[in-house]
Amino acid sequence: MSLYEKGTLRHLAKLNEWTPEQAQAFDQFNSAVFEEGALSLKEKEIIAVAVAYATKCPYCLDIHTKKAKQAGASLQELAEAGFVSAALEAGGAVAHSSHMQAALDEEQDDILYKRSNRNKVGNLSKWAGKGFKAYQQFSATALKAGKLSAKLKELIAVAVAHITECPYCIDVHSKNAEKAGATKEQLSEAILVAAAVAAGGAYTHIANMIESYGAEE
Incomplete structure (x- = not known):
């Protein structure tokens, strides 16, 4: 048996009976987030794909x-969004190398997240120079303007960064998004798209739980 079959989502219809209040609240949240606003529907769906x-x-x-395609997004745009997401996944790991260094420093204070910790990331160039240089090149290439503008890519990056925490x-x-021309309204909408997609991931997987539980149709 495959754990992922589109047909499994049929189970979600049962939530309107079992948990109607919660199901309705989720639908209202998701619908509100994907309304046109400071960001277009196309931009929101591209961000949603990157977050997914x-x-x-x-x-x-x-x-x-499918929704992004309907909104006018091309395969090239969605592929670029995927590379932004990949770059942020890599960037989160690289940025947290500062914590590896702190763990090995007996004089390190107890504050785990200081902005200045990022200054330690450059030490990777001494200890793993070839890989670090390749990472930098990959990140820069993924985030430069292409089919997607630099501004939209930075909005995607902010959304994904909230998912990777x-x-x-x-x-x-x-800061990069602001420099590229993004407003607080656009940043806020991008973050809420990330929140909706994250919630949607948990929501859709309820169908897998029901399938595994073996509830009757």
């Missing part, structure tokens, strides 16, 4: 890829 790469929810990726990435890319 990070949450690794196949249902979300399937649903939002990397405060360093949020700090860097929020």
